[in-house]
Amino acid sequence: MNEYSFADAHCHLDSCSGVLLPHVLMITSGTSHETNLKNLHISQQNDNVYLCAGISPQEAMKHKQIKIVIQEWEETISTQIKDSGRLVAIGEIGLDYHWAKTDEERYLQQECFISQLQLAERLALPVVIHSRDAEEQCLDILKNFNLNYMMHCFSGKSETAAAAVAHKGIISIPPMRNSERKKFIASLPLEKLVAESDAPGIGKTPEATLESIKMIAEIKALPEEQVRKQTLLNTVSFFGIK
Ligand SMILES: [Zn+2]
Numbered sequence: 001m002n003e004y005s006f007a008d009a010h011c012h013l014d015s016c017s018g019v020l021l022p023h024v025l026m027i028t029s030g031t032s033h034e035t036n037l038k039n040l041h042i043s044q045q046n047d048n049v050y051l052c053a054g055i056s057p058q059e060a061m062k063h064k065q066i067k068i069v070i071q072e073w074e075e076t077i078s079t080q081i082k083d084s085g086r087l088v089a090i091g092e093i094g095l096d097y098h099w100a101k102t103d104e105e106r107y108l109q110q111e112c113f114i115s116q117l118q119l120a121e122r123l124a125l126p127v128v129i130h131s132r133d134a135e136e137q138c139l140d141i142l143k144n145f146n147l148n149y150m151m152h153c154f155s156g157k158s159e160t161a162a163a164a165v166a167h168k169g170i171i172s173i174p175p176m177r178n179s180e181r182k183k184f185i186a187s188l189p190l191e192k193l194v195a196e197s198d199a200p201g202i203g204k205t206p207e208a209t210l211e212s213i214k215m216i217a218e219i220k221a222l223p224e225e226q227v228r229k230q231t232l233l234n235t236v237s238f239f240g241i242k
Contacts (some may be wrong), residue, residue, distance in 0.1 A: 003023065003234075004232055005024060005228070006213060007026070007194065007209070008130065009152075010092070010153070010196035010198055012036060012198075013206075015035075016025060020048075020206075022048060026046075026050070027052050027239060028043060028049055028051060029056070030051070043086035050087075051086045051088065051090045052076050052082070052088060052090070052126075052128050054077070054089055055112055055140050056096075057109040057113065057189060059145055060108050060109050060113070061080060061106075061151060067111050067115075070111070070112055074119050077090070078123060082123060085086070085131065087125070090116050091129065093113050093129065093130065094138050096131070096133070096134060098131040098133045102177040113138075114141065117141070119143050119180065120147055121147060126150065126239065127147050127148075129151050130153070131151065135157070139167070146168075149164075150169070151164050153198050154173075154181075154184075155181070162187065165188055170194060172193075173193055174196055175209070177213070194234050197212070209226075213231060216231070
């Protein structure tokens with residue numbers, strides 16, 4: 001653990017270009033069957049990269065036969081991907097009502113989300129949640145499961161962040177500033193926060209996680225070094241990395 005200088009709790013290395021930093025702990029995440037397999041390969045090639053595999057809500061809403069395809073995809077996760085020894089969480093999964101506007105699209109997302117929460121229970125793994133304009137709905141569903149969860153790139157209200165943390169959740173901070181984020185970073189304990197780049201979507205590369213760490217340090221008036229170490233510890237313990 002001491003070999004890492006910081007942890008990026010959420011990125012997509014299958015779409016990042018450039019050389020991977022050897023001293024950074026990274027959790028790379030799939031969003032579809034294809035990207036789960038690509039990220040699996042990357043995690044097998046790099047000792048400092050672990051895998052989070054799942055079907056995102058944006059992907060789920062494209063498949064009208066979601067109940068059938070999710071079975072095949074989950075079969076791959078619970079056999080080939082699980083057996084690799086690199087899988088540390090199911091994700092990113094959740095609800096995205098920014099993109100899903102119709103009842104049918106939202107239904108497809110919900111079916112996929114619930115199915116993968118059941119998968120996570122069977123595999124005894126934590127989950128990484130993508131929620132957009134549906135943070136409260138995600139929490140309502142999560143309350144029916146006995147799962148630890150990370151709210152990735154959390155962009156909801158401070159009250160919802162506090163409710164997640166009071167349950168079994170932790171909050172992941174991307175390198176993006178806004179006033180609501182500032183509010184919950186200030187009020188939540190550092191032990192409930194991790195830092196992410198969400199590269200290449202928000203940060204360009206996993207190094208952008210250092211901006212998230214800097215932001216947390218500034219808002220909490222703590223040394224960056226302390227935030228770097230504590231968010232690394234939090235990431236290691238959440239994902240159960242040995
Ligand atoms: Zn992501």
